[in-house]
Amino acid sequence: MPEDLRQIQWREYGETVLHPVAVALTLVMIAWVLVTDKRYIFLGLLIIGAAITHVQRLVIGSYDFTMIRLLLLGVYLRVFLRSDTWRFPWTRMDTLYVLYVVTMSIAYIALRQSSAAVINRLGFAFDAFLAFFAVRLYFRRVEQVRVLMRGFAVVLFLVAITMTIEQLTQYNMFSIFGGVSAITGVREGNLRAQGAFSHAILAGTFGAVFLPLCWALRDRLSLTDRKFAGIGIAGGIVMVLASSSSGPVLSLLAAVFGIVMWHYRQYTRLLLRWSVAGLVALHFYMQAPVWHLISRVDIVGGSTGWHRYNLIEQSIRNFREWALFGVHTTGHWGWGLNDVTNMFVVQGVNGGFLTLVLFLLVIRCGFRHVGAAMRSSPSTAHEKISWAWGVVLFVHCVSFFGVSYFGQMNFFWYLTLGVLCALPQAIEREIPDEVS
Numbered sequence: 001m002p003e004d005l006r007q008i009q010w011r012e013y014g015e016t017v018l019h020p021v022a023v024a025l026t027l028v029m030i031a032w033v034l035v036t037d038k039r040y041i042f043l044g045l046l047i048i049g050a051a052i053t054h055v056q057r058l059v060i061g062s063y064d065f066t067m068i069r070l071l072l073l074g075v076y077l078r079v080f081l082r083s084d085t086w087r088f089p090w091t092r093m094d095t096l097y098v099l100y101v102v103t104m105s106i107a108y109i110a111l112r113q114s115s116a117a118v119i120n121r122l123g124f125a126f127d128a129f130l131a132f133f134a135v136r137l138y139f140r141r142v143e144q145v146r147v148l149m150r151g152f153a154v155v156l157f158l159v160a161i162t163m164t165i166e167q168l169t170q171y172n173m174f175s176i177f178g179g180v181s182a183i184t185g186v187r188e189g190n191l192r193a194q195g196a197f198s199h200a201i202l203a204g205t206f207g208a209v210f211l212p213l214c215w216a217l218r219d220r221l222s223l224t225d226r227k228f229a230g231i232g233i234a235g236g237i238v239m240v241l242a243s244s245s246s247g248p249v250l251s252l253l254a255a256v257f258g259i260v261m262w263h264y265r266q267y268t269r270l271l272l273r274w275s276v277a278g279l280v281a282l283h284f285y286m287q288a289p290v291w292h293l294i295s296r297v298d299i300v301g302g303s304t305g306w307h308r309y310n311l312i313e314q315s316i317r318n319f320r321e322w323a324l325f326g327v328h329t330t331g332h333w334g335w336g337l338n339d340v341t342n343m344f345v346v347q348g349v350n351g352g353f354l355t356l357v358l359f360l361l362v363i364r365c366g367f368r369h370v371g372a373a374m375r376s377s378p379s380t381a382h383e384k385i386s387w388a389w390g391v392v393l394f395v396h397c398v399s400f401f402g403v404s405y406f407g408q409m410n411f412f413w414y415l416t417l418g419v420l421c422a423l424p425q426a427i428e429r430e431i432p433d434e435v436s
Helices: 020-035 038-051 067-081 092-112 115-138 142-169 173-177 200-217 223-243 246-285 290-296 305-317 343-375 380-400 408-428 430-435
Strands: 057-060 063-066 185-187 190-192
Touching (some): 020 038, 038 408, 092 408, 115 408, 142 408, 200 223, 200 380, 290 305, 408 430
């Protein structure tokens, strides 16, 4: 197959790209957001995020409005029209998240000092704040979290079907929207299906990251929830396999590990300490640094594990260059290193060391919220839901070593953080109901 047919056909930002199907589906979902019950608001966002490529956008002046952005604006329009409350309990995680977004934006603009940089960071902050705080505004009860989990199960199943069709036909039906190639990419003889996602790795990662939510639904007595769990787990596994990428396979293994650890959750803190101690010991025992182990990862063939190792290695060696405000480009660090395939390194490259620290603190706070939710859970079912979201965060972190999110995956990351921030308060509101 000619190489040029396997490349993503990107369009430039600043150009309106609207397909009638995408517009119609977005308008239907906006109407859904405005009229539906609070519990079902975010189902529309899941559908748009998984079914419409990120290149679909409406440009007004210098500002791009993707379909997800338009739908998020619909959520806030609902707040005004329905007189929904703007109030929610502010937490330390909210503060850290705001500081992270603001610090990233200031550093990026300070380094580049251009109007394009201002517009770029306005778009980043717009997405980050709207998605995160939309969740904070509306997620008040555990039942809303359960509805979202069922929604993920259905989406995983439906996307898995489309990726299976893509594997069988070598044609991506979502290419009608632009932003993805019509001809499915191939590496080492393996077809790499991607659906509407911006890359096959992101598609597989999506399936692996949110599979634990489907596992948690299996604990419900409801036969319907068990069916949701079954189709969601099957869908997530199929998405990972159809993407034919090592990163998602490792993420799936991390998800399985997190699920198995549910039965040994009382030893989590001990395992964490021993894991850190083991990595430190390996670091001093090995001739190469411990992160060199990444270079040996090649599950499906054609993986670029050495590139990912070298990216971490060079980011450490060039710390002084990016520590203050980040760096314009990493291309001079080594061959191919302009492709920053590590979410942690991206934080430093785009925002400096302080941004990276705040990013890590937000993640740490997310895990602490899971712990707080589990401690206050009135039942095993509630505890399992909290654990599942903790596993989702863990799988995100594992995935970050092999890919930096872009396109719609950023929205799903912000959504995850929003749910984690709201989870302890949602669990606490369940206690009076259980007691009564």
